[in-house]
Amino acid sequence: MSKKFNLDISKINSKKVPAVAKVESIYDINYNELGISGAEKEQLIKYESDIKYHREKTMIHILNYSKAIYEANKIFSNNKNGTFGKWLEMLGIDKDSANVAIRKYSLYLEYENKGVAKAENILTLPNRAVKTLTGHKKENFNDNEIIEVITSDNPSSKLKEIVEYKDFEKMSHVEERKVYLLRERTRKLHLIEKIRKEVLEIEKELNSLT
Numbered sequence: 554m555s556k557k558f559n560l561d562i563s564k565i566n567s568k569k570v571p572a573v574a575k576v577e578s579i580y581d582i583n584y585n586e587l588g589i590s591g592a593e594k595e596q597l598i599k600y601e602s603d604i605k606y607h608r609e610k611t612m613i614h615i616l617n618y619s620k621a622i623y624e625a626n627k628i629f630s631n632n633k634n635g636t637f638g639k640w641l642e643m644l645g646i647d648k649d650s651a652n653v654a655i656r657k658y659s660l661y662l663e664y665e666n667k668g669v670a671k672a673e674n675i676l677t678l679p680n681r682a683v684k685t686l687t688g689h690k691k692e693n694f695n696d697n698e699i700i701e702v703i704t705s706d707n708p709s710s711k712l713k714e715i716v717e718y719k720d721f722e723k724m725s726h727v728e729e730r731k732v733y734l735l736r737e738r739t740r741k742l743h744l745i746e747k748i749r750k751e752v753l754e755i756e757k758e759l760n761s762l763t
Contacts, residue, residue, distance in 0.1 A: 579605065615676040619658035622651050653680045656687040664703065667696075671704050678703075682712050693719060 576598050578584065584594045629637035641651050657676055660683065665672040675683075686699055698715050705711035 612673055612676055615657075616661070616673070619654040619661070619676065622646070622654040623658040626651070626655055653683055656683050660687055664700070669700055669703065674703050674708070679709050682708055685712060685716070 576595050578598050579601050582601070584590065584597065589597060625640070626637055629640065638648055641648060657678065661672055661675040664675065678686075682702065686694060686702065694715070701715065702708050702712045
C-alpha cells in the first residue's frame with residue numbers, strides 16, 4: 554500500500570530570505586522630515602556613528618592633553634625655576650593655549666569632584682568661556698550658574714545670558730543708588746540753605762546789638 558504525501562509545493566519552492574536589519578538613527582533623527590531617504594539616509598546615519606565615536610575620542614584626547622600640561626605646570630612650579638614657558642616653547646605650545654588647558658583641567662577637576670553630571674563638557678567649552686569662568690571675574694559666578702553653563706547645549710549663549718542679566722542687575726542697583734544720592738544732595742542743599750538763612754538772621758541780630 555503506497556503512502557500518500559501531502560506536499561506543499563509553495564514551501565519547497567520558497568527560499569528563506571534573511572531579514573535585513575533596519576538602520577536607525579542613534580539620535581532619533583527623523584530624516585523624512587529633513588527630506589532625506591534611501592542610500593543618503595543610510596550614509597548620514599553612518600556619519601552619526603562616526604561623529605559620535607570621534608567626538609568621544611576627542612574628549613579623551615583633550616582630557617589627557619590638558620591633564621599633561623596641568624601636571625607639568627605643577628612640576629615646574631615646584632621647582633620654581635621659571636622655565637615652564639621655555640619648555641612649552643620647545644613643545645611648540647603657546648602660553649595662551651597652555652593657560653587655557655590648565656584652567657580647563659582645573660575647572661574640570663573641581664566640578665568632577667563635586668559630582669556634577671557632564672563635568673567633562675568643560676573640556677570642550679570655548680576658550681573665552683573658560684577664561685571668564687576662571688579669571689578675575691570668577692567670584693561673580695556661583696556654582697549653580699557655572700553648572701548651568703557646563704550642562705547647557707550652547708555654553709557660550711548661556712554664559713552670555715547670565716552675564717547680561719548680572720549687568721542688568723548691576724545697572725539697576727547703580728540707578729537706584731544714583732536716585733538716592735540725588736535725593737540726598739537736594740535734601741542737604743535745602744538744609745544748607747536753611748542754615749545759611751539762620752546764620753544771616755543771627756548776624757543781623759548781632760549787628761543790631763552793637
